[in-house]
Amino acid sequence: MSTLTIGRALNEGLRCAMERDPKVLIMGEDVGKLGGVFRITDGLQKDFGEDRVIDTPLAESGIIGTAIGLSIRGYRPVCEIQFDGFVYPAYDQIVSQVAKMHYRSRGKVRLPMVIRIPFGGGIGAVEHHSESPEAYFAHTAGLKVVSCATPEDAYWMIQQSIESDDPIVFMEPKRRYWEKGEVNTDAAARSLHESWVVRSGSDATVVAYGPMVRTALDAATAAEEDGRSLEVIDLRTLSPLDMAPVYESVRRTGRLVVVHEAPGNLGLGSEIAARVTEQCFYSLEAPVLRVAGFDTPYPAARLEEEYLPDLDRVLDAVDRTFGF
Amino acid sequence: MAKGEDTPHLPQPEFVQLLSPDGERVDHPDYDVAFTDDEYRSLYHDLVVVRKLDTEATALQRQGELGLWASLLGQEAAQVGSGRALRPQDMAFPTYREHGVLYCRGIDPIMPFGLFRGVDQGGWDPNEHKFNMYTIVIGAQTLHATGYAMGVAMDGKVGSDDGEAVIVYFGDGASAQGDVNESFVWASVYNAPLVFFCQNNQYAISQPSERQTRVPLFMRANGFGFSGVRVDGNDVLACYAVTKRALDDARHGQGPSLIEAYTYRMGAHTTSDDPSRYRIASEVEAWQARDPILRMRRYLEKQSLAGEEFFAEVDEEARVTALHLRERVLDMPDPDPTVLFDNVYPNGSPELDEQREQFVAYQASFQGGAHS
Numbered sequence: 001m002s003t004l005t006i007g008r009a010l011n012e013g014l015r016c017a018m019e020r021d022p023k024v025l026i027m028g029e030d031v032g033k034l035g036g037v038f039r040i041t042d043g044l045q046k047d048f049g050e051d052r053v054i055d056t057p058l059a060e061s062g063i064i065g066t067a068i069g070l071s072i073r074g075y076r077p078v079c080e081i082q083f084d085g086f087v088y089p090a091y092d093q094i095v096s097q098v099a100k101m102h103y104r105s106r107g108k109v110r111l112p113m114v115i116r117i118p119f120g121g122g123i124g125a126v127e128h129h130s131e132s133p134e135a136y137f138a139h140t141a142g143l144k145v146v147s148c149a150t151p152e153d154a155y156w157m158i159q160q161s162i163e164s165d166d167p168i169v170f171m172e173p174k175r176r177y178w179e180k181g182e183v184n185t186d187a188a189a190r191s192l193h194e195s196w197v198v199r200s201g202s203d204a205t206v207v208a209y210g211p212m213v214r215t216a217l218d219a220a221t222a223a224e225e226d227g228r229s230l231e232v233i234d235l236r237t238l239s240p241l242d243m244a245p246v247y248e249s250v251r252r253t254g255r256l257v258v259v260h261e262a263p264g265n266l267g268l269g270s271e272i273a274a275r276v277t278e279q280c281f282y283s284l285e286a287p288v289l290r291v292a293g294f295d296t297p298y299p300a301a302r303l304e305e306e307y308l309p310d311l312d313r314v315l316d317a318v319d320r321t322f323g324f
Numbered sequence: 325m326a327k328g329e330d331t332p333h334l335p336q337p338e339f340v341q342l343l344s345p346d347g348e349r350v351d352h353p354d355y356d357v358a359f360t361d362d363e364y365r366s367l368y369h370d371l372v373v374v375r376k377l378d379t380e381a382t383a384l385q386r387q388g389e390l391g392l393w394a395s396l397l398g399q400e401a402a403q404v405g406s407g408r409a410l411r412p413q414d415m416a417f418p419t420y421r422e423h424g425v426l427y428c429r430g431i432d433p434i435m436p437f438g439l440f441r442g443v444d445q446g447g448w449d450p451n452e453h454k455f456n457m458y459t460i461v462i463g464a465q466t467l468h469a470t471g472y473a474m475g476v477a478m479d480g481k482v483g484s485d486d487g488e489a490v491i492v493y494f495g496d497g498a499s500a501q502g503d504v505n506e507s508f509v510w511a512s513v514y515n516a517p518l519v520f521f522c523q524n525n526q527y528a529i530s531q532p533s534e535r536q537t538r539v540p541l542f543m544r545a546n547g548f549g550f551s552g553v554r555v556d557g558n559d560v561l562a563c564y565a566v567t568k569r570a571l572d573d574a575r576h577g578q579g580p581s582l583i584e585a586y587t588y589r590m591g592a593h594t595t596s597d598d599p600s601r602y603r604i605a606s607e608v609e610a611w612q613a614r615d616p617i618l619r620m621r622r623y624l625e626k627q628s629l630a631g632e633e634f635f636a637e638v639d640e641e642a643r644v645t646a647l648h649l650r651e652r653v654l655d656m657p658d659p660d661p662t663v664l665f666d667n668v669y670p671n672g673s674p675e676l677d678e679q680r681e682q683f684v685a686y687q688a689s690f691q692g693g694a695h696s
Binding site: 107 | 444445446447448449450451452456457459461464466467468469470471472473474475476478479502503506507509510513663666667668669670671673674675676
């Protein structure tokens with residue numbers, strides 16, 4: 001057991017993956033000498049060299065496009081997109097090339113790439129630095145999408161993603177990079193595409209992922225003081241979804257609130273609501289409610305507290321589910 | 325605006341040519357070829373076969389047997405010249421029009437027909453054939469080739485006669501794409517063993533190359549820090565010589581270079597296109613006089629390397645090969661509907677497994693019924 005921040009756990013996980021497999025490469029803007037703008041790759045270029053931790057030109061499509069070629073050549077690139085809002089120049093390469101190469105080749109080409117994206121708001125940043133683009137990728141067949149919420153998951157999920165032959169979009173909760181937690185470095189507790197109940201409860205279920213897991217847990221603590229027992233599920237895998245723990249929970253509680261920072265319209269919450277309605281229709285005591293970013297562009301930093309789901313908005317939604 | 329008779333895309337001074345349209349050998353201070361008589365004849369053979377297969381494919385599309393075909397008509401010399409310059413260890417990244425390069429790699433010409441018939445989307449292993457799958461998105465493959473070439477260098481496979489080189493094909497239209505320009509940057513700063521082979525066939529569907537660039541395309545290389553050369557793209561000898569030099573430089577660790585093969589798309593962009601809407605007949609006629617096969621035939625005749633008997637033999641072989649190809653295309657079965665769900669992910673997906681099961685059950689529900 002060690003106590004690590006999420007950022008440090010990612011760094012240690014990347015280091016383990018690079019030590020284990022000489023084909024693992026890190027590439028991105030400022031990932032080498034600087035160690036990344038969030039220092040996630042700190043010290044790795046010094047230890048593994050400039051050929052394995054590649055400071056790239058400032059061109060996101062180039063990062064992903066060349067990583068495809070490196071993958072065809074037998075490498076396992078881990079690409080860092082510096083901020084969520086900068087992934088769009090690479091969107092074509094991700095959606096039209098990364099996602100489809102295995103399918104187009106009838107299984108003959110594998111692109112074991114990981115695309116790391118620090119995502120979400122709450123850090124007082126200028127525009128394009130606080131977005132939640134995960135639904136674009138979850139909507140794209142051929143990509144798998146995961147998000148970690150704890151140091152333990154950060155440490156293991158990054159390694160599992162690198163080991164996987166599937167192309168994986170790895171969403172990192174940037175505002176939680178500095179949160180500390182215990183990490184068992186001996187063995188992974190869970191597989192990559194597995195959701196789990198992080199807090200048991202009996203009155204209502206709250207589903208979250210990434211930065212909103214902490215928010216949901218805080219809401220559950222506050223609700224307990226009001227005599228309400230909330231069950232919190234950390235989704236972890238956004239594509240494919242692992243709905244079994246959600247169904248099991250909703251069949252017990254009859255109430256579900258889904259929380260994410262991304263805009264509500266056609267977000268993960270919409271899909272989860274549809275599936276729960278289909279599978280748990282007779283268990284539901286209330287419609288599935290969503291607590292999400294508004295359907296606006298991400299606002300200026302002085303407005304982000306209003307924009308982002310927080311403890312109070314989660315509790316408000318929980319209250320509303322009891323109003324039906 | 326159609327191009328007038330006075331601007332039939334005649335070559336610029338920087339044009340490398342070793343064989344004139346009349347079939348005369350031209351000396352060049354930097355480039356030469358030294359083929360045996362058999363090799364000269366086999367270059368002609370490849371040009372003829374490649375054109376015949378292409379013509380057959382266009383016919384198959386017109387008869388409803390292919391959904392689409394992207395004809396290489398007029399570009400045979402650029403493709404055969406560059407394709408023949410590749411060594412077995414070299415890797416090629418095509419667009420969707422490099423049927424001639426594919427043929428010169430020794431690959432069964434049937435390979436891309438699954439894509440154009442609509443029974444698959446490529447379906448081949450790039451590493452097995454040293455020939456990447458066709459890429460439809462314009463220019464996207466230039467970055468893949470650059471990354472692959474970076475990998476070649478990281479594997480220590482450059483710096484000797486046995487080194488590996490990579491070639492990537494694209495067109496004048498693609499030269500405007502961000503990905504192509506990014507790939508120039510990347511290949512340059514990482515000194516990747518990569519040859520950018522641009523077939524400037526003068527049109528991106530309907531748009532003339534003047535819409536893509538205000539400078540000759542080969543000159544762009546200078547701005548990115550490597551060399552560029554323009555070659556007569558209808559001269560198979562010059563295309564071979566220029567490509568071989570560039571590949572050898574790359575395999576020896578000299579980094580990337582750009583070749584602009586100045587040619588002309590004699591046919592439509594694809595079988596869905598109607599070039600009469602955007603270019604005039606006299607322009608096409610001017611380029612017919614520069615035909616890549618005709619000039620090679622004239623050369624063989626003038627040098628007494630071949631006679632009527634040889635040309636007839638080649639034509640007959642091409643005819644039989646095309647007929648054989650036609651029969652195999654017609655024999656291509658439609659895929660089993662359940663392959664729809666295959667190979668989305670190397671590790672599979674429980675969600676897709678469930679969809680497949682539901683689909684199979686749904687299909688089975690019609691057995692003996694209206695949909696059977």
